[in-house]
Amino acid sequence: MSSVQLASPYREGLRWFKGNLHTHTTRSDGAREPEEVVRDYQARGYDFLAITDHDILVEPEPYQHNTTMTLIPGVEVTANGPHLxxxxxxxxxxxHRDRQDVLDEIAEQKNSFAVLNHPNWLAPLPGLHYTHSNMRELSRYAGIEIYNGVIERLPGTALATDQWDQLLSNDMRLWGYGHDDSHLAGDVELAWNMVQAPESSASELVDSLREGRFYVSTGIYIQSIAVSERTIRVITSNATRIRFISRWGVIQDTLDSQAAEFTVPExxxxxxxxxxxxxxxxxxGSAMAWSQPLWIETGN
Ligand SMILES: [Zn+2]
Ligand SMILES: [Zn+2]
Incomplete structure (x- = not known):
């Protein structure tokens, strides 16, 4: 007898933590000193932050004593190819010019992970930063930025769910991340990740960020995403419309409600x-939230 099951990355009984993994400072081309950037995110109620300057690793230790946020060390690999x-x-x-070599070396660092950045930035003009085939040829990365805030004011589109759906539909199991990519004071709190974890230690947050226990937000807060047999139930704080999307970006259902459910066919x-x-x-306004994919698994 065949069965239909939903594989969800989400868990019950964990807390939600808000954070941004893509931030620039004066250590590369950002306009503000690391101290000021940390202060700004802290004042907005963020729980974690990664400063990711271009090809420079800014150690978080000197800034950690001034903040209750968890500072996660990171870098934006920039020279010689598309950013990650x-x-x-x-x-x-x-x-390395061959980005697969970069991804392989990151994958060999036990607790690290890689995210491909701003695929729909038109850079160099007029091409996409990453085409679909660029991303399909690469492997050993955790996901892509499905929303990059700084592209709101640059050529291209901040949103990249079109590219994500194509990759997912070709059976690449990739998570979608949302980041500010903040360079200027006005680039802050455009998009963020809401992460489910038992506590906000770097190791717990990183585990959840590698395993898909998070969603991306530009202003909508999801309270829970629960699965019961073949039904997904979503409860938000402030949505007015909820959509369920399947392979190739097809909209399966739209409900004008703060909470909604969808049942996969038997x-x-x-x-x-x-x-x-x-x-x-x-x-x-432009407030949205995007869950990770819940995979439909059929077996005998
Ligand atoms: Zn970049
Ligand atoms: Zn950047």
Missing amino acids: LHINTSERVPP DPDEASILGYIRVECYGG
Whole structure:
């Protein structure tokens, strides 16, 4: 007898922590000193922050004593090719021209992970920073930025869920991340990750960020995403519309509500066509939230 199951990265009974993993300071091309950047995110109620200057690792220790946020060390690999984040490292890897070499060296650092940045930035003009085939050829990265705030004021689009759906639909299990990529004071709190973890230590946050226990927000807060058999139930604080999206970006259902549920078909053939379900939440202004994909698994 065949069965249909949903593989969710989310867990019950954990807390949510807010954070940004892509931040610049005067150590590269950011406008503000690290102290000022840390103070700004702290004042906005963030729980964690990674300073990720271009090809420079800014050690968090000197700034950690002035903040209750968890500072996660990171770097934006920049020279010689498209940009990517190397998160949670005390040793940066050389920016090899072959980005697979960079990703392999990051993967060999036990507690680090890599994220491909701003795929829909038109740089160098007029091309995409990463095309779909660029990203399909690469492996050993945790995910891509599905929202990069600084691209709001640069050529291209901040949102990259179009590229994400194509990768997911080609069976690449990648998480979607949301970051400010802040360079100027006005670039802060545009997009962030809400992470489920038992506590806000760097190791717990990094585990959750590698395993998909988070969603991306530009202003909508999800209280819970729970799975019961074939049904996904989402409860938000402030959404006015919730959509359930499947393989190739197809909208399966739209509900004008703060909470909503979706049930995957019982028939394994019908269910497997959907591939995965991810949730998009909409609210006032440009406030949104994006869940990670919940994979539909059919077996005998
Ligand atoms: Zn970049
Ligand atoms: Zn950047």
